[in-house]
Amino acid sequence: MEEPKWLEGLLRTKLFNICPRxxxxxRNECNMFCLSCQNAPFCIYCRSSLxxxxxxxQIRRSSYHDVVRVSEIEKLMDIRGVQxxxxxxxxxxxxxxxxxxxxxxxxxxxxxxxxxxxxxxETCCRTLLDPFRFCSLGCKVEGMRKNKEEEExxxxxxxxxxxxxxxxxxxxxxxxxxxxxxxxxxxFAS
Numbered sequence: 001m002e003e004p005k006w007l008e009g010l011l012r013t014k015l016f017n018i019c020p021r022x023x024x025x026x027r028n029e030c031n032m033f034c035l036s037c038q039n040a041p042f043c044i045y046c047r048s049s050l051x052x053x054x055x056x057x058q059i060r061r062s063s064y065h066d067v068v069r070v071s072e073i074e075k076l077m078d079i080r081g082v083q084x085x086x087x088x089x090x091x092x093x094x095x096x097x098x099x100x101x102x103x104x105x106x107x108x109x110x111x112x113x114x115x116x117x118x119x120x121x122e123t124c125c126r127t128l129l130d131p132f133r134f135c136s137l138g139c140k141v142e143g144m145r146k147n148k149e150e151e152e153x154x155x156x157x158x159x160x161x162x163x164x165x166x167x168x169x170x171x172x173x174x175x176x177x178x179x180x181x182x183x184x185x186x187x188f189a190s
Contacts, residue, residue, distance in 0.1 A: 003141060004077050009038040011096060011138050015059050015066055019043035033057045035076070060092065067092040073137075081133035082140050083121075094136040097124050 010033050022028040022045045030041035036054040047056060057073065059066050062085075070084055070091040084093045119128040123139035123146075134140040 003144070004035075006033075006035045006038045007077065007137070007141065009033075010057070011141065013041050015041050016061060017041075019046060021046060031059045031061075033059060059095065062087045062092065062094075065098050066095040068095060068137075079137070079140075082137060083128045083130065083132040083135050085129075096138040097121075097136050098126065100124070100126055 013033060015031055015033075016029045019028045019030050019042065022043055025045060028043050028045070030043050030046075032042050032044065032047055032051075034042070034051045034054045034056055037051065041059070042050065055076075057068055057076075059068055061067070067085075067087065070079065070093060073079060073093070079093060082093050084091050086092075119131050120126065121128060121135040121139050122133050123143045124135060126135040126139075128135060134143055
């Protein structure tokens with residue numbers, strides 16, 4: 001996955017603060033992110049004055065966590081492998097990794113006929129509902145970077161082995177019927 005230039009800025013951005021330019025107006029929380037400027041988030045009023053022709057992502061909240069609509073972000077980047085959810089009749093995905101819920105013994109059915117299949121995020125090991133690889137965009141980015149580094153390391157080792165292949169003489173072949181260990185003579189009988 002080729003990571004868009006603006007994605008790192010979005011993942012680091014603190015959203016939903018009160019806009020310093022529009023403190024007295026209603027709906028003044030900074031929940032928009034400009035893909036062109038890639039700097040601080042802004043409110044709906046700043047959009048009309050400062051970012052009128054720029055591509056914008058609107059960030060929403062779900063249970064105190066930042067989400068973005070799938071319909072908006074899938075036009076901008078590859079989101080395959082990221083768990084999506086339906087919240088207020090809109091399909092969304094979480095931007096950053098969320099804290100793990102505390103495990104509890106309540107509500108779990110201990111019936112032997114119930115088969116529980118669990119899926120986990122490859123980055124943070126959070127339990128997923130469906131067979132996805134990641135729980136959020138942030139986890140996907142981290143997972144893809146890790147995979148890229150591992151792939152580069154594997155390729156580097158392969159290249160290194162190939163360059164050393166031609167420099168070493170072929171290993172000396174020994175008799176295939178070589179003895180095992182040091183030969184011992186039978187003790188002299190007296």
